[in-house]
Amino acid sequence: MTLSLFDQFSSPSFLGIPMILMALALPWLLIPTPTSRWLSNRVVSLQGWFIARFTNQLFLPLNVGGHKWAPLLASLMMFLLTLNMLGLMPYIFTPTTQLSLNLGLAVPLWLATVLIGMRNQPTHALGHFLPEGTPTTLIPILIIIETISLFIRPLALGVRLTANLTAGHLLIHLISSAVFVLMPMMPAVAILTAVLLLLLTMLEVAVAMIQAYVFILLLSLYLQENV
Amino acid sequence: MPQLNPAPWFMIFMFTWAIFLTILPPKVMAHTFPNEPSPQGMTTPKTAPWNWPWH
Secondary structure, eight states: OHHHHHGGGSOOEETTEETHHHHHHSGGGGSOOOOSOSSOOHHHHHHHHHHHHHHHHHHTTSOGGGGGGHHHHHHHHHHHHHHHHHTTSTTOOOGGGOHHHHHHHHHHHHHHHHHHHHHHOHHHHHHTTSOTTOOGGGHHHHHHHHHHHHHHHHHHHHHHHHHHHHHHHHHHHHHHHHHHHHHHHOHHHHHHHHHHHHHHHHHHHHHHHHHHHHHHHHHHHHHHHHO | OGGGOOTTHHHHHHHHHHHHHHTHHHHHHTOOOSSOOOOOOSSOOOOOOOOOOOO
């Protein structure tokens, strides 16, 4: 019984073609590319406003050297936000529930920030392993702890997004099955559960946006330390 | 958990980066903005109130 609930996350395949290719390639039809028109339509204007304000806010605390990451992080935000939000609709597969995708994004980007730091300012980058004001006796342990926390960052980044989205979809599936089963037997309880489902869906919309934002924010923080 | 099946991992990884590097940045970079960022002026312009009657 429990296994069938997780089946919604298995990477779908049709006639031998992995459908995740469709799930990854098609959402960008919903994001129109601006043309060179002087005045664009509402959708394009809103998107441009959002991208510009978001990138501005995100890069405020970063040194100028980190600003070259702006196109990458803006693209990544659109990528994750679109995939997360689209996945909330019925029957749409959410590629960001796949650990492979999230780790595949998190590990190279985290590694890039670490390598940039180590290459350009190695002393400063290594200095992060020992916070200021540490008592002398704690130094060896703290260096070990900081090293572990550095290496756990990409894992945490990938697993955070995966787990949040998987758990959300699973809950939606569970509660909607409960509503469906309860409807003939106890309609009042079914209606209450449906209200719960509505609230949960609103929560999941928020989680979809927040988790995408947190991914980008943490990457910008890792970049801030190293650039 | 089917996400832990490593069979499609490499394909998903390659395809994600292919989409992420080829399709998205042109869409994001195509947005152009008409004004250059300017430093804030020292004086804020005073707007004189007007008393047009609103019919």
